[in-house]
Amino acid sequence: xxxxxxxxxxxxxxxxxxxxxxxxxxxxxxxxxxxxxxxxxxxxxxxxxxxxxxxxxxxxxxxxxxxxxxxxxxxxxxxxxxxxxxxxxxxxxxxxxxxxxxxxxxxxxxxxxxxxxxxxxxxxxxxxxxxxxxxxxxxxxxxxxx
Numbered sequence: 544x545x546x547x548x549x550x551x552x553x554x555x556x557x558x559x560x561x562x563x564x565x566x567x568x569x570x571x572x573x574x575x576x577x578x579x580x581x582x583x584x585x586x587x588x589x590x591x592x593x594x595x596x597x598x599x600x601x602x603x604x605x606x607x608x609x610x611x612x613x614x615x616x617x618x619x620x621x622x623x624x625x626x627x628x629x630x631x632x633x634x635x636x637x638x639x640x641x642x643x644x645x646x647x648x649x650x651x652x653x654x655x656x657x658x659x660x661x662x663x664x665x666x667x668x669x670x671x672x673x674x675x676x677x678x679x680x681x682x683x684x685x686x687x688x689x
């Protein structure tokens with residue numbers, strides 16, 4: 544049975560067979576998995592193992608801090624024309640007409656995807672791109688401030 548230690552995300556207490564149990568640290572960072580084990584057999588050694596696991600967890604977290612929601616949303620997962628996550632240049636075809644736009648997309652705190660488009664023919668290339676970037680950053684600020 545596995546159970547998460549409260550206040551220490553990525554640190555678990557696992558109960559195994561044969562009376563052997565352990566504390567396990569599992570942290571995934573930039574597609575790299577950090578995993579360490581601290582075994583114990585009785586109550587006395589459990590306290591020692593827990594203290595060692597917590598101490599090591601804190602050391603790892605100093606080197607690899609937890610991503611904030613804001614930082615997680617800014618991670619560039621695939622290349623875009625703007626070089627900014629959530630801001631892309633696209634061609635849309637509403638009602639049979641072709642429009643070139645810069646589009647800002649983001650996910651709000653409820654998990655709903657939101658977007659806003661800025662026409663290149665209306666604002667010009669640079670201004671439409673700037674507006675899309677500005678809109679995305681403002682949306683991320685609203686998410687982070689709540």
